[in-house]
Amino acid sequence: MPRGAPEALAGQGACGPAAILRRQSLRESAARTYARALPVVPVRARGLTIEGADGRRYLDCLSGAGTLALGHNHPVVLEAIRRVIDSGAPLQVLDLATPVKDAFTTELFANLPPALAADARVQFCGPAGTDAVEAALKLVRNATGRQGIVAFTGAYHGMTAGALDASGGATDVRVTRLPYPQDYRCPFGEGGARGADLCARLAENLLDDPKSGVPAPAGMILEPVQGEGGVHPAPDDWLRRLRKVTADRGIPLIADEVQTGVGRTGAFWGVDHAGVTPDVMVLSKAIGGSMPLAVVVYRAGLDTWAPGAHAGTFRGNQLAMAAGTATLAYVRENRLAERAAALGERILTALRSLAGHHPGIGDVRGRGLMTGIELVDPEAEQVPGQPAPADPELALAVQRECLRRGLIVELGGRHQSVVRLLPPLTLTDEQATAVLDRLADAVAAAELLRNRSGHPPRKHP
Ligand code: PMP
Numbered sequence: 001m002p003r004g005a006p007e008a009l010a011g012q013g014a015c016g017p018a019a020i021l022r023r024q025s026l027r028e029s030a031a032r033t034y035a036r037a038l039p040v041v042p043v044r045a046r047g048l049t050i051e052g053a054d055g056r057r058y059l060d061c062l063s064g065a066g067t068l069a070l071g072h073n074h075p076v077v078l079e080a081i082r083r084v085i086d087s088g089a090p091l092q093v094l095d096l097a098t099p100v101k102d103a104f105t106t107e108l109f110a111n112l113p114p115a116l117a118a119d120a121r122v123q124f125c126g127p128a129g130t131d132a133v134e135a136a137l138k139l140v141r142n143a144t145g146r147q148g149i150v151a152f153t154g155a156y157h158g159m160t161a162g163a164l165d166a167s168g169g170a171t172d173v174r175v176t177r178l179p180y181p182q183d184y185r186c187p188f189g190e191g192g193a194r195g196a197d198l199c200a201r202l203a204e205n206l207l208d209d210p211k212s213g214v215p216a217p218a219g220m221i222l223e224p225v226q227g228e229g230g231v232h233p234a235p236d237d238w239l240r241r242l243r244k245v246t247a248d249r250g251i252p253l254i255a256d257e258v259q260t261g262v263g264r265t266g267a268f269w270g271v272d273h274a275g276v277t278p279d280v281m282v283l284s285k286a287i288g289g290s291m292p293l294a295v296v297v298y299r300a301g302l303d304t305w306a307p308g309a310h311a312g313t314f315r316g317n318q319l320a321m322a323a324g325t326a327t328l329a330y331v332r333e334n335r336l337a338e339r340a341a342a343l344g345e346r347i348l349t350a351l352r353s354l355a356g357h358h359p360g361i362g363d364v365r366g367r368g369l370m371t372g373i374e375l376v377d378p379e380a381e382q383v384p385g386q387p388a389p390a391d392p393e394l395a396l397a398v399q400r401e402c403l404r405r406g407l408i409v410e411l412g413g414r415h416q417s418v419v420r421l422l423p424p425l426t427l428t429d430e431q432a433t434a435v436l437d438r439l440a441d442a443v444a445a446a447e448l449l450r451n452r453s454g455h456p457p458r459k460h461p
Contacts, residue, residue, distance in 0.1 A: 017053035042173030045072030070287040071424030082290035082328035102323040126312040127292030128157025129258035129284035140219035153182035154229030200241035224270025231372030236274035252279040262286035266341030266368030289323030340368040390417035401442035
């Protein structure tokens with residue numbers, strides 16, 4: 001039995017983990033995601049480690065889909081939450097001013113790109129990333145009086161209607177989709193600086209051609225590193241070009257930093273790598289220090305909303321603001337973005353060396369502590385000039401083998417063929433080694449299983 005775990009949870013009876021998982025599969029929606037691939041019943045967590053009700057320990061490189069910048073239950077986060085509770089402060093106050101909120105806004109503004117902080121407004125939204133995306137789209141539509149939005153292939157902005165429409169795979173007529181640069185599967189067959197240049201040119205051309213069929217948009221939304229889309233860092237030069245393209249044409253640029261923000265990519269914000277200042281930044285996940293919180297920060301000139309034009313009951317979560325303030329301050333004071341950059345380089349180097357030994361790893365990508373490997377089928381029929389086709393089954397097998405070895409990883413990418421690592425920024429060198437060892441073992445085991453099963457070679461779609 002796990003140390004100190006409630007007996008009922010540790011046992012295999014009606015309250016044991018197997019029964020809990022069985023009831024979950026019977027009672028919860030068919031839309032369950034992580035719960036399907038990760039049959040874990042967490043009962044305790046600290047830092048990188050999660051302890052399951054079955055007593056097993058896992059290294060958690062999913063981090064609540066990139067939410068836990070400081071890992072689980074970091075002491076500064078717990079202390080901040082306890083302080084609010086012990087103070088007797090109200091926990092929920094809509095959008096009223098409180099000292100807790102004031103401290104959060106001060107810390108947030110202190111960390112924003114200086115050119116934005118100098119003249120910024122913040123809208124506290126409903127608590128999820130998708131709420132902040134909706135607010136941002138509505139904001140720029142209101143401010144510009146235009147309707148169209150430019151978004152990118154492979155994008156992920158959330159699951160509510162507007163955010164979903166801006167995500168790859170959607171077909172909303174008000175959203176124009178432009179290619180996001182990617183080296184491995186570059187739509188122009190180029191990759192690198194040339195591929196990024198062509199992506200930027202296409203944006204310029206479509207926006208300037210009066211017969212392109214793309215009316216002047218209300219805004220352009222992009223992720224500085226596409227996370228769910230398969231870990232694609234935006235080339236710095238491409239991002240600077242798009243900043244210029246949008247600025248020259250009076251199109252607000254919205255940076256969706258829901259996943260990339262707060263040090264994750266090796267800079268405090270993903271846009272910092274390119275030295276770009278967006279007009280609007282969408283923030284959630286890490287800014288709530290593991291509690292639900294989302295905001296949109298934008299140039300004051302866009303603040304054309306009438307009172308009440310955007311509202312929501314859950315804008316006043318004091319515990320999330322306190323946890324978020326503590327997290328932002330801890331990342332800043334301990335220079336965790338720089339730490340993420342250094343450790344991320346080490347992880348990328350190790351993954352590239354791993355790829356050298358495993359033909360099933362087609363590509364290794366990442367920035368800071370947002371890294372991924374794309375699994376492919378090297379035995380498949382080859383199309384000249386194209387990489388091997390993605391292999392989602394192999395990716396799933398790697399995820400499963402990771403779990404068997406006590407490592408929790410995320411799957412993503414266009415074909416769900418990218419195994420992603422999103423460890424906390426507090427990851428130690430020793431923990432990074434343990435993660436990499438388990439992943440290397442899991443890749444070897446998954447490849448072996450595939451080769452043994454003599455699976456038919458995949459055809460290009
Ligand atoms: N934008 C990005 C870039 C994201 O990665 C996510 C979540 N993965 C969202 C928006 C949506 O956030 P939420 O799931 O909290 O609605």
